[in-house]
Amino acid sequence: MDNTKILAIETSFDETAVAIMSGRKLISNVLSSSVDLHKKWGGVVPSIARKAHLDNIEYVYKEALQRGGLEIEDIDYIAVTYGPGLAIALEVGLQFAQNLAYDNDKPLIPINHMEGHLLSPFALNSNGKSVLPDGKDIKDFFPAMALLVSGNHTELVYADKIGDYAVIGETLDDAAGEAFDKVARMLNFGYPGGPVINHVVKKYRSENKNWKSTIGEFALPVPMKDSGDLNFSYSGLKTACMYKIKELRESGINDSEWAWKFCNEYIDVVLQSLEIKLEAALKKYPDVRSVIIGGGVMSNEIIVRGIGRLSRSMDRDFLIPEKKLRTDNAGMIGVAAYFQVAGGESGLCDRDVFSLDRVPNLRLGDEVF
Numbered sequence: 001m002d003n004t005k006i007l008a009i010e011t012s013f014d015e016t017a018v019a020i021m022s023g024r025k026l027i028s029n030v031l032s033s034s035v036d037l038h039k040k041w042g043g044v045v046p047s048i049a050r051k052a053h054l055d056n057i058e059y060v061y062k063e064a065l066q067r068g069g070l071e072i073e074d075i076d077y078i079a080v081t082y083g084p085g086l087a088i089a090l091e092v093g094l095q096f097a098q099n100l101a102y103d104n105d106k107p108l109i110p111i112n113h114m115e116g117h118l119l120s121p122f123a124l125n126s127n128g129k130s131v132l133p134d135g136k137d138i139k140d141f142f143p144a145m146a147l148l149v150s151g152n153h154t155e156l157v158y159a160d161k162i163g164d165y166a167v168i169g170e171t172l173d174d175a176a177g178e179a180f181d182k183v184a185r186m187l188n189f190g191y192p193g194g195p196v197i198n199h200v201v202k203k204y205r206s207e208n209k210n211w212k213s214t215i216g217e218f219a220l221p222v223p224m225k226d227s228g229d230l231n232f233s234y235s236g237l238k239t240a241c242m243y244k245i246k247e248l249r250e251s252g253i254n255d256s257e258w259a260w261k262f263c264n265e266y267i268d269v270v271l272q273s274l275e276i277k278l279e280a281a282l283k284k285y286p287d288v289r290s291v292i293i294g295g296g297v298m299s300n301e302i303i304v305r306g307i308g309r310l311s312r313s314m315d316r317d318f319l320i321p322e323k324k325l326r327t328d329n330a331g332m333i334g335v336a337a338y339f340q341v342a343g344g345e346s347g348l349c350d351r352d353v354f355s356l357d358r359v360p361n362l363r364l365g366d367e368v369f
């Protein structure tokens with residue numbers, strides 16, 4: 001059993017996170033979110049996120065070591081997210097990691113945040129349990145197709161094997177999570193809106209047992225339905241929502257009479273847009289053996305169920321990370337680092353650790369390190 005100890009740091013957006021791996025096992029995963037500080041602004045404010053990272057990182061780091069029952073001397077590698085993300089947020093984790101690695105003479109492993117999302121189903125929890133279907137080797141799941149959907153990304157990634165990725169489809173404008181947040185804001189649901197829309201639709205469906213797909217009732221378009229490529233786009237849907245909500249309000253109908261039903265249709269069109277592209281991608285790449293999902297929007301059970309059903313109907317394994325590894329966290333960065341070390345990556349050492357810079361627009365397949 002591999003007992004290599006990796007301490008991973010993630011500060012690309014609004015979560016200050018530190019995790020510790022022992023081999024593929026996640027032995028501590030600590031997170032401090034600044035989400036509450038952004039609520040009144042209706043979205044993440046970079047300078048507020050940066051200040052929260054600076055205020056919290058030392059504490060989160062110490063807590064991660066303590067919960068793992070370890071000292072810094074026990075750690076073999078430091079891993080850190082260097083992109084994609086907000087430049088001034090990434091910098092905080094990066095500088096902390098660089099100083100930690102240099103002062104303690106540990107190699108530094110730079111990690112692409114999206115690779116973390118993609119590899120998160122391969123983590124073992126602290127009891128050594130896996131979410132993978134039994135009886136298969138990790139390599140049996142590759143080539144894999146990842147559908148990563150968060151507040152900042154909506155992308156399809158073809159992963160030939162671990163470490164070999166190509167983005168084959170991505171959003172041309174807003175990410176799906178961002179659209180969830182903006183539509184929720186129009187409905188006065190607060191920020192972040194994805195979980196609220198999710199909650200409202202679950203209630204709507206449980207209170208209306210005979211509900212049917214309402215697509216058409218509010219005339220919401222299924223984004224990029226006939227685009228013929230693998231890309232996504234959510235700004236048109238967002239605008240359609242804005243006009244429809246305005247029209248309903250101007251006609252004097254109270255929000256309470258239509259808002260839940262509206263959200264029900266909204267989730268349906270987002271799910272359909274994801275399904276159409278995933279189905280096209282799986283047809284285009286018949287060698288793909290599994291579908292991997294990740295990102296905050298994949299906390300939505302309705303979307304997960306739909307994507308799972310489609311993947312299985314197309315004879316692919318469906319790999320879904322544990323819920324707390326779907327939204328941003330440092331455990332996923334640790335898992336990606338584990339595979340790099342296992343693959344022979346030795347990391348940056350001594351003063352070379354300071355040569356690492358953040359890459360806010362980093363894409364999978366374009367890694368510099």
Ligand code: KG4
Pocket residue numbers: 013149150151152153176177178180181192193194195198295296297298299300301326327328
């Ligand atoms: O991956 P994530 O934690 O952070 C990044 O953006 O990288 O994703 C956050 C996004 C937000 O836009 C939030 O509204 C959305 O994920 N989200 C959801 C749900 N939970 C979080 N969207 C739909 N349904 C949910 N249950």
Ligand code: ZN
Pocket residue numbers: 113117150295296327328
């Ligand atoms: Zn993310």
